[in-house]
Amino acid sequence: MKYCDLHCDALTCEGSPQVTSARLRAGGCLLQCFAAFVDRGGFARFSLLADRFDALCQKEGYHRVLRASDICGDAVNAMLTCEGSAFSTLEELDAVYGRGVRMAGLVWNTPSAVGFPNFPDYAGLCAGRVSPALREGARGLTAFGQDAVRWMAERGMIADVSHGSDLLLAQVASLRRPFVASHSNAVSVRNRARNLTDEQIRTIAGCGGVVGLNFCADFLSDDGSREGQRAALLAHARAILEAGGEDVLAIGSDFDGAPANPFVPDPGAMPALLQLLSDAFGSRIAEKAARDNFLRVFRAVCG
Numbered sequence: 019m020k021y022c023d024l025h026c027d028a029l030t031c032e033g034s035p036q037v038t039s040a041r042l043r044a045g046g047c048l049l050q051c052f053a054a055f056v057d058r059g060g061f062a063r064f065s066l067l068a069d070r071f072d073a074l075c076q077k078e079g080y081h082r083v084l085r086a087s088d089i090c091g092d093a094v095n096a097m098l099t100c101e102g103s104a105f106s107t108l109e110e111l112d113a114v115y116g117r118g119v120r121m122a123g124l125v126w127n128t129p130s131a132v133g134f135p136n137f138p139d140y141a142g143l144c145a146g147r148v149s150p151a152l153r154e155g156a157r158g159l160t161a162f163g164q165d166a167v168r169w170m171a172e173r174g175m176i177a178d179v180s181h182g183s184d185l186l187l188a189q190v191a192s193l194r195r196p197f198v199a200s201h202s203n204a205v206s207v208r209n210r211a212r213n214l215t216d217e218q219i220r221t222i223a224g225c226g227g228v229v230g231l232n233f234c235a236d237f238l239s240d241d242g243s244r245e246g247q248r249a250a251l252l253a254h255a256r257a258i259l260e261a262g263g264e265d266v267l268a269i270g271s272d273f274d275g276a277p278a279n280p281f282v283p284d285p286g287a288m289p290a291l292l293q294l295l296s297d298a299f300g301s302r303i304a305e306k307a308a309r310d311n312f313l314r315v316f317r318a319v320c321g
Contacts, residue, residue: 029054180212229262
């Protein structure tokens with residue numbers, strides 16, 4: 019079963035990557051999104067990572083895409099995305115678009131020029147002073163962020179609210195355009211600020227968007243065993259489907275951005291996950307989650 023993966027951090031991976039061309043082909047990847055993750059360094063850092071993406075596509079033979087109609091069925095297709103602090107002006111956002119980005123993560127774990135993350139105190143969280151379930155409730159998009167999201171809607175760029183605060187998600191949803199949470203799970207299964215409430219999942223579904231199932235073990239379950247993670251991935255998938263319906267579930271692995279999940283350690287193991295979804299929900303829903311739901315959003319927003 020061919021699949022689309024909405025998020026990986028292979029461009030900033032240090033050491034041996036989970037995402038390789040051989041594993042993508044072995045796993046049946048149709049489209050891999052490569053995030054230019056910018057924590058610091060701004061647009062200059064983004065530009066360096068965009069250059070790295072270009073070189074990677076050239077080296078590995080990935081087929082670059084800007085819209086759904088570009089996708090080649092017998093190739094590993096690749097799309098550049100961004101996450102964090104990649105731009106801080108509309109001119110930089112236009113340049114990000116010019117480099118081929120068609121899906122932009124608005125924030126990471128720390129505030130950006132665009133808005134605020136779901137963790138109100140990331141430094142406190144890392145130091146163990148703050149609960150990982152504590153959510154940012156008061157702060158959302160900045161004034162610039164509101165302009166940027168409107169610009170994206172008009173230009174044809176998908177807004178990605180993973181890592182975004184509750185208010186940020188609601189503000190993006192107010193435009194009534196399809197948007198995504200590229201790599202997020204369900205708070206009803208695991209109470210973490212990075213996970214989405216049922217209401218948020220319904221909001222994304224109501225706008226025609228999708229939620230990419232995240233493989234990060236800490237957001238899935240306390241049970242770090244292979245069987246525990248298998249059960250947790252299934253539970254989160256079920257919760258997302260029950261909250262938002264069969265058109266909302268997608269895949270957002272977070273490969274190379276989190277420790278390897280023992281059930282799906284790399285793209286080569288994707289057939290096991292897709293078979294798990296097929297066995298649990300039927301082949302039609304599994305195929306929608308694997309690729310069709312995101313391709314619908316890709317067509318609707320980017321043409």
